[in-house]
Amino acid sequence: MTIEKEYSTKLAVDEVTIDRRDIEMLDAIDQHGSMHKAADRLGRSYARLQNRVVEIEDAVGPITERKRGGSGGGGTVLTETANELRRQFDRHEAELDGVARVTESVFPGTVRERTGELATVETAIGSILALVPDDAHAVQVTVRSDAVVLTDPDETPQADDTSLRNQFTGPVTAIESGDAITRVTIQLGTDSPLQALITNASATRLGLETDQPITASFKATAARAIHLESDRRV
Amino acid sequence: MTIEKEYSTKLAVDEVTIDRRDIEMLDAIDQHGSMHKAADRLGRSYARLQNRVVEIEDAVGPITERKRGGSGGGGTVLTETANELRRQFDRHEAELDGVARVTESVFPGTVRERTGELATVETAIGSILALVPDDAHAVQVTVRSDAVVLTDPDETPQADDTSLRNQFTGPVTAIESGDAITRVTIQLGTDSPLQALITNASATRLGLETDQPITASFKATAARAIHLESDRRV
DNA sequence: TGACGTTGTATCCCCATGGATATATCGCTG
DNA sequence: CAGCGATATATCCATGGGGATACAACGTCA
Missing domain, CATH: 1.10.10.10 (Winged helix-like DNA-binding domain superfamily/Winged helix DNA-binding domain)
Known part of the structure; x- marks a missing residue:
């Protein structure tokens, strides 16, 4: 299916x-x-x-x-x-x-602190700051792969310096190159891959190789949660 | 209307x-x-x-x-x-x-070099690397405001170090704060504002003020062009 | 064993969308 | 001044989606 x-x-x-x-x-x-x-x-x-x-x-x-x-x-x-x-x-x-x-990466988790439409969500890969609907507790966070920024872990600025509030480091597990775009899969938790779409030029510049660690960052405003309770709409 | x-x-x-x-x-x-x-x-x-x-x-x-x-x-x-x-x-x-x-920022321009689905588009604010449809020449590039990353111009890493291929610096012209999200407008060309959505925390951390210069970056995979020729679909 | 509240079908009909058709109307051109 | 190709408008009808209704079948429980 x-x-x-x-x-x-x-x-x-x-x-x-x-x-x-x-x-x-x-x-x-x-x-x-x-x-x-x-x-x-x-x-x-x-x-x-x-x-x-x-x-x-x-x-x-x-x-x-x-x-x-x-x-x-x-x-x-x-x-x-x-x-x-x-x-x-x-x-x-x-x-x-x-x-x-665009593919999306999905992380189940639970809502912790909330301020307005933003909240921190506790997931298998750590805390994610994301847009969370009202009165949600058990959620899934989705991250669009075209919103994920990759950087060399050694030269990555602290998350505090940018508006990229979510930052995770893990090994590259797959690299698929197309005409102009490369899809990179990064292992973060035990079974939580995060996908990123970057240009081929960026891929070569970063010298991507499988098993090599890479830092993936994305904005809180680009991460969206849905809640899992079933009877929300009725 | x-x-x-x-x-x-x-x-x-x-x-x-x-x-x-x-x-x-x-x-x-x-x-x-x-x-x-x-x-x-x-x-x-x-x-x-x-x-x-x-x-x-x-x-x-x-x-x-x-x-x-x-x-x-x-x-x-x-x-x-x-x-x-x-x-x-x-x-x-x-x-x-x-x-x-999400609001989008629009930049009209013309397609220059193309590699696969990516191309550089010449616009009033400079070259933008974006996803461009086939056989397009005159285009509009749209950038989602939730995909724009803001950084302090003094501490911004070279675009070469990240997969953020598009980077522009200009003065902040408007700051609108909501419960959790702040919308920032940046003047780039003479009449080409770029909007960015960032968390309030990021806004205060960056010490945003109007007229103060700020650097806005976004990924090529988050910028999309449409073409302007009218008879494309028929 | 019958009552009950389900699931499972079949049939009829209402209504909205949209094509088919017919008829004006308009205004330049030969 | 008639012809032409467009806009303007009204009416009829075919089609499909979906509600309304009716009737069987099913299986536990009192």
Whole structure:
């Protein structure tokens, strides 16, 4: 059973929520210069597509300049508002895509001291400072592998000097290199690997080798806990 | 017009995709011990709910032990598979939630050298090493504010010593403190602010003050570019 | 042995989404 | 001034998801 993380990107603007389909609609209008052609290419009905444009404009203001008559019968071009929507959507989707692609390291633990949304969580590898939901006690802390910074243990500044509040040292157990990115696995507890994504350049600069100790740091704001009690949502 | 980032969490397991509604169903079954009561509490029809359980089990294997007859007429309890699904969903949702909450800093630029999925992007604040999609030229680079590490400029190690490949120094222009987290805004170009989320403890340790210079670093794997050409999806 | 509260199905129907179709309307161009 | 290709809008209908309902089957317990 392989579980894949999925998501769907949305932007909520006042009353409407804009999804991928809307953005594809805008793209098609932009590319073909008319809603009619856009509907054709997308295999959608013109009527619904036109309705949707009006619906969105009611909420966010003009996203198109629509002309009828004239040479070629008229046409539709996007406004800057529409382009900003497209860019914002793309940025959001890129971030969500990052979440779905990146591996995460999981550490079960219990909440100790809490201040606001932050708390220290006692785990098998030691204390982790993380974002913890309210009234959570038994938790799992997840750390995104693209948020883990690796340094040479001999030259690592004290955690006090940076805003990297979590710092752990352990032996490298696996190194997988891709075109540009290397995935490094570090053994911290008896069975608690921490993964880090770094550039190949960083990997060679650090002179990574398996079994060699390395220091992994990550920010408290990049570590998130979920709580394990089952009846939290009901 | 305020735009809010939204998302919906899903797990794709072989043939089915499990969404929030399914997880809430599992929670309710777990809490009430029977599918009937769960359906009642959720305001759903028993028939559909039961169908959905079977549907999911066809794909992922047993997620419930369902008994009929016996004292109390029977009942349903979740399997460990179901609990693992719930935990995985929660972890995924926590990460997506992080994306939607966290502010991002945006830098327009053009792609220079590329190696695999990584490329250097020339921006108003200088070169940024980031994850860049294929065949992109004009791009926007986004940096999550929870991935930005702040250090004292005088004591900052050379970027070469760490896997923090992007490093910029500029004056602090805004400091907003919450219960546990402080949001710091740093001026880099003429109109390119970079935001960072750090713990209040880190903020006081760094002795942050407005107009005072600070060094902000972030990993290449935490910077993502989108491309600006409009007809990419069609 | 019957009562009871489950699980297990099958059928009907409501309703929202969205395509299909038809009909105006508009305004430049030949 | 008619033609054309676009926008604008209303109506009908196919489809699917899911609630409502009904009825069996099951197994412990009084």
